[in-house]
Each structure stands twice: as structure tokens, then as C-alpha cells.
Amino acid sequence: MAPLEIASHPSPNCGARRDGLAPALVVLHYTAMQNAEAAIARLCDPDAEVSAHYLISVTGGVTQMVSEDKRAWHAGAGAWHGQDDINSRSIGIELDNSGTHPFPEPQMAALETLLAGIMARWNIPANGVIGHSDMAPGRKIDPGPHFDWARLARQGFAARPSAQSPETIDEHSFTACAHAAGYPQDTPFETLLATTRLRTAPWRRGPLTLADYTLPSN
Incomplete structure (x- = not known):
């Protein structure tokens, strides 16, 4: 550079x-x-x-x-x-x-x-x-x-998204995964889902899916 x-x-x-x-x-x-x-x-x-x-x-x-x-x-x-x-x-x-x-x-x-x-x-x-x-x-x-x-x-200037394998696909498990990734714990589920999608899949709409569990890794 x-x-x-x-x-x-x-x-x-x-x-x-x-x-x-x-x-x-x-x-x-x-x-x-x-x-x-x-x-x-x-x-x-x-x-x-x-x-x-x-x-x-x-x-x-x-x-x-x-x-x-x-x-x-x-x-x-x-x-x-x-x-x-x-x-x-x-x-x-x-x-x-x-x-x-x-x-x-x-x-x-x-x-x-x-x-x-x-x-x-x-x-x-x-x-x-x-x-x-x-x-x-x-x-x-x-x-x-x-x-x-x-x-x-x-290029190593941001975290690579890492796919998670939850036992169930629901608000509770997704929220736990997002908190583990670093996102604030007082965030409502819908806001949390929209925010993580903004980072990893801004084109995605609709209900929570397994693909949403691909989050920035620690």
C-alpha cells in the first residue's frame, strides 16, 4: 500500500x-x-x-x-x-x-x-x-x-462472518448468537435482526432464517 x-x-x-x-x-x-x-x-x-x-x-x-x-x-x-x-x-x-x-x-x-x-x-x-x-x-x-x-x-480489516448451527431457529437462539458476536443486549429482536442483516446481508427481508445466523465472528 x-x-x-x-x-x-x-x-x-x-x-x-x-x-x-x-x-x-x-x-x-x-x-x-x-x-x-x-x-x-x-x-x-x-x-x-x-x-x-x-x-x-x-x-x-x-x-x-x-x-x-x-x-x-x-x-x-x-x-x-x-x-x-x-x-x-x-x-x-x-x-x-x-x-x-x-x-x-x-x-x-x-x-x-x-x-x-x-x-x-x-x-x-x-x-x-x-x-x-x-x-x-x-x-x-x-x-x-x-x-x-x-x-x-x-483483507483482514473486518471480521469474516461465521455460520452458526443453532438447535432451534427462533428469537431466543438468534438473540443469544448476536449477543455473543458483540451486539448490545438491550436491543429488541426485530431491531437486532435488521441491524445484523445491515452488516451481513442488507438485501435480506422477511422472517428469521438459518442464514441470519451467519454473523461477524469474534
Whole structure:
């Protein structure tokens, strides 16, 4: 991978990570704004009270707004593997996308290069790369149905889905499998099903099936 050129646009919306925590996760978002410039302006606006460590434009340009050792304000309420305060546990990456179309090649290539560096620096495993929707089911849906999780998984930048073999196909067994994968335990079944499908099979509709038990692996 060619080295990234990273522009700097510091945001005041950050602070120290709490309780001595270091990054163990990367949370991926989409901006849902008109363009990268508008998103950066918002993420650096003290009145907005939001930020992220990085933003990647559709052309692959990378802008850093918060130092990796600082706590950016990107995740909000949510949990992963029973742990909250995701902001203190993660690095947030915003992707310039409305959520209505695929993510272009230059953007994905830049994301892969950025992830390679972050994961190496902080010893973050593939299953530590999650979507905003994963940690905040029902509240958030980004990076959305058009994001290519399979591409990241093939290169070791996200967890590969693993098929489970439940004794019964029902709400209880599915919920148990989703919780084991990391999804928050206070999530209603229908929301949990929609959220996991968003990650592994965004085209799937209808009742719970055995195929839905193919979830991101630990």
C-alpha cells in the first residue's frame, strides 16, 4: 500500500480518553452531508459538539481532526461486547457518503491503508472494526447497506462472518448468537435482526432464517 497523505484540520471537540482506556475498536460512519468540506466544518464546529479522528472524501483524501490518543465525539450512546463509552475505546472514521450509494474505489482504498496503520499501531484485531450501526442498533444505520464489509473482511480489516448451527431457529437462539458476536443486549429482536442483516446481508427481508445466523465472528 502506498503511504497516505493526511491533511490536518484540528477539531476542538475532543478530550482525554477516560479511565486510561486506549483504542481497541475502530468505528466506521458515513457523513450524510453534502460533501466532505461541509462535514469537516461541522465536525470542527464547537457548537455542534461532534467530531471524529479522520474523514475520507470520495476521492480518497484523508483529513485528521483529532489525534488518535484523544477521545473524539463520534459514537454516542451504545455498547459493544457489553462495554460502553465507545468514544474512549475507539477511533472514529467518517466516510463522505450520503448512505444512498456505493463507496467509490479511491475512498475504499484510502480506508484500507488508514485501517492498516491504525490497527498496527493499537493492536486492534479485525473484529474490532465495527459500524456505527453495530454498536447503536436502531439509533444509527451507518455506514449503511451500500458499504462493502466483505471487501474489508477479505483483507483482514473486518471480521469474516461465521455460520452458526443453532438447535432451534427462533428469537431466543438468534438473540443469544448476536449477543455473543458483540451486539448490545438491550436491543429488541426485530431491531437486532435488521441491524445484523445491515452488516451481513442488507438485501435480506422477511422472517428469521438459518442464514441470519451467519454473523461477524469474534
